[in-house]
Amino acid sequence: MAKVKKSRAKVVNAARVEVKSEVKPGVKSASPAHHDGSIEPAKGKLGVMIPGMGAVATTFVAGVEAVRKGIAQPIGSLTQMGTIRLGKRTDGRSPKIKEFVPLAGLNDLVFTGWDIFEDNMYAAAQNAGVLERDLLAKVKGRLSAITPMKAVFDHNYVKKIDGPNVKKGKNKLDLAEQLRQDIRDFRKSSGASRLVTIWCASTETFIEPSAAHQSLKALEKGMKENDENIAPSMVYAYASLMEGVPFANGAPNLTVDIPAMHELAHERELPICGKDFKTGQTLMKTVLAPAFKARLLGLSGWYSTNILGNRDGEVLDDPGSFKTKEESKLGALEHILQPALYPELYGNIFHKVRINYYPPRGDNKEGWDNIDIFGWLGYPMQIKVDFLCRDSILAAPIVLDLVLFLDLAQRTPELRRLGIQEWLSFYFKSPMTAPGLYPEHDLFIQLIKLKNTLRHLKGEELITHLGLEYYD
Ligand SMILES: NC(=O)c1ccc[n+]([C@@H]2O[C@H](COP(=O)([O-])OP(=O)(O)OC[C@H]3O[C@@H](n4cnc5c(N)ncnc54)[C@H](O)[C@@H]3O)[C@@H](O)[C@H]2O)c1
Numbered sequence: 457m458a459k460v461k462k463s464r465a466k467v468v469n470a471a472r473v474e475v476k477s478e479v480k481p482g483v484k485s486a487s488p489a490h491h492d493g494s495i496e497p498a499k500g501k502l503g504v505m506i507p508g509m510g511a512v513a514t515t516f517v518a519g520v521e522a523v524r525k526g527i528a529q530p531i532g533s534l535t536q537m538g539t540i541r542l543g544k545r546t547d548g549r550s551p552k553i554k555e556f557v558p559l560a561g562l563n564d565l566v567f568t569g570w571d572i573f574e575d576n577m578y579a580a581a582q583n584a585g586v587l588e589r590d591l592l593a594k595v596k597g598r599l600s601a602i603t604p605m606k607a608v609f610d611h612n613y614v615k616k617i618d619g620p621n622v623k624k625g626k627n628k629l630d631l632a633e634q635l636r637q638d639i640r641d642f643r644k645s646s647g648a649s650r651l652v653t654i655w656c657a658s659t660e661t662f663i664e665p666s667a668a669h670q671s672l673k674a675l676e677k678g679m680k681e682n683d684e685n686i687a688p689s690m691v692y693a694y695a696s697l698m699e700g701v702p703f704a705n706g707a708p709n710l711t712v713d714i715p716a717m718h719e720l721a722h723e724r725e726l727p728i729c730g731k732d733f734k735t736g737q738t739l740m741k742t743v744l745a746p747a748f749k750a751r752l753l754g755l756s757g758w759y760s761t762n763i764l765g766n767r768d769g770e771v772l773d774d775p776g777s778f779k780t781k782e783e784s785k786l787g788a789l790e791h792i793l794q795p796a797l798y799p800e801l802y803g804n805i806f807h808k809v810r811i812n813y814y815p816p817r818g819d820n821k822e823g824w825d826n827i828d829i830f831g832w833l834g835y836p837m838q839i840k841v842d843f844l845c846r847d848s849i850l851a852a853p854i855v856l857d858l859v860l861f862l863d864l865a866q867r868t869p870e871l872r873r874l875g876i877q878e879w880l881s882f883y884f885k886s887p888m889t890a891p892g893l894y895p896e897h898d899l900f901i902q903l904i905k906l907k908n909t910l911r912h913l914k915g916e917e918l919i920t921h922l923g924l925e926y927y928d
Pocket residue numbers: 507508509510511512513570571572573584607608609610614617619655656657658659660688689706707708732733734735736766767768771846847848850851
């Protein structure tokens with residue numbers, strides 16, 4: 457008998473060894489035992505650099521100033537209001553996230569940005585028309601002091617707008633060098649100990665991954681030769697990473713989601729994430745679709761349309777920019793519903809997304825969804841969603857959280873060396889993942905992933921929701 461036991465033990469060990477050897481290099485176990493425990497403290501100021509000082513950027517900065525002054529609440533921000541359960545349900549430990557991990561405080565944030573228009577942040581916020589004049593007046597001093605640096609811009613990538621505040625250079629590499637100088641200057645003038653860049657500029661025209669994107673060498677050569685597949689957003693991303701600054705992409709452009717940028721981020725241990733803030737309609741989609749799949753309800757069609765009257769809406773009226781957005785919005789359903797696994801339920805879905813520029817609504821978008829589902833024995837049903845939302849009000853807390861979490865990642869060796877920060881998928885319509893890995897779109901899986909990442913970093917038990925021990 458003893459012999460049998462021993463050989464069984466050997467089999468178990470062999471199986472363990474086999475499982476271990478299947479783990480790909482660079483993909484680490486999520487066990488708390490593996491975290492290296494070192495998160496550098498958030499000492500000094502954090503400089504936030506924003507290409508695109510439009511509706512989202514100004515609503516974010518004005519909001520941070522208002523919260524600092526104590527005249528408003530940071531509603532919608534997980535870093536400011538969210539809690540995290542630690543240990544068992546019976547332990548009663550649910551600290552605020554900002555008390556659990558060392559995040560920069562709002563008082564430590566300093567801002568700068570680039571735009572093709574010369575308006576300072578106060579004037580730009582007035583033009584955007586998102587926030588009330590009374591509120592803006594209370595933060596006017598700070599906002600007026602933020603004037604945009606000259607942008608790297610090319611009308612061919614954003615057809616609906618043009619502006620005077622644009623850099624000139626002999627090629628894209630030269631423009632990148634000018635941006636790098638801006639970054640160095642801001643680091644010095646602001647006294648910031650750390651920086652992050654977050655793209656809040658217009659959606660660029662659709663670009664397919666091409667040869668110039670495949671390696672850092674090809675990208676630099678392409679920039680020198682003004683390759684048309686290298687968009688201005690890529691020039692910003694390159695400049696940031698070369699200056700050692702993490703980069704988040706709030707728009708659906710490829711930008712940092714190309715092999716050359718992955719390489720740069722990985723080599724220099726710089727956090728990157730994107731694409732496209734998940735705010736209104738896609739937020740709802742990634743909540744409802746998981747519910748259908750959980751209950752095995754079929755889906756035959758999902759028609760989504762929007763009316764939007766801000767500058768973003770105007771930019772998206774151009775077919776090239778719309779195509780970039782459309783691709784980003786369409787991906788979520790396919791990945792959540794997994795038609796290959798459930799062909800009877802999701803094998804034949806008609807999914808349509810429209811965005812219509814309608815100036816009277818300004819930033820107050822209306823997103824309609826008509827959803828055709830079917831249940832038991834194939835009987836059809838319909839769901840209508842009419843979300844009268846405010847685009848930038850939904851986006852601003854996402855910008856804040858991304859800034860603070862990217863900064864956390866750059867102070868955490870275990871995260872920064874990954875480059876792509878998939879744990880921040882929660883905030884994106886089209887989350888960046890390692891090449892070949894399908895993205896998680898389900899909002900609640902994304903939230904569990906985010907919170908488990910934080911627990912893991914702090915050496916806390918991951919929460920699996922198994923819960924058998926409560927009944928022992
Ligand atoms: N608000 C939302 O809910 C939401 C959600 C997801 C994504 N987004 C994306 O966020 C971005 C910003 O949205 P917004 O509503 O603030 O738009 P906006 O038009 O108000 O602001 C964009 C700003 O970017 C500037 N710009 C364009 N190209 C630039 C460049 N190359 N360099 C510097 N500045 C440049 C424009 O002049 C403009 O001021 C858009 O790409 C939008 O698609 C917004």
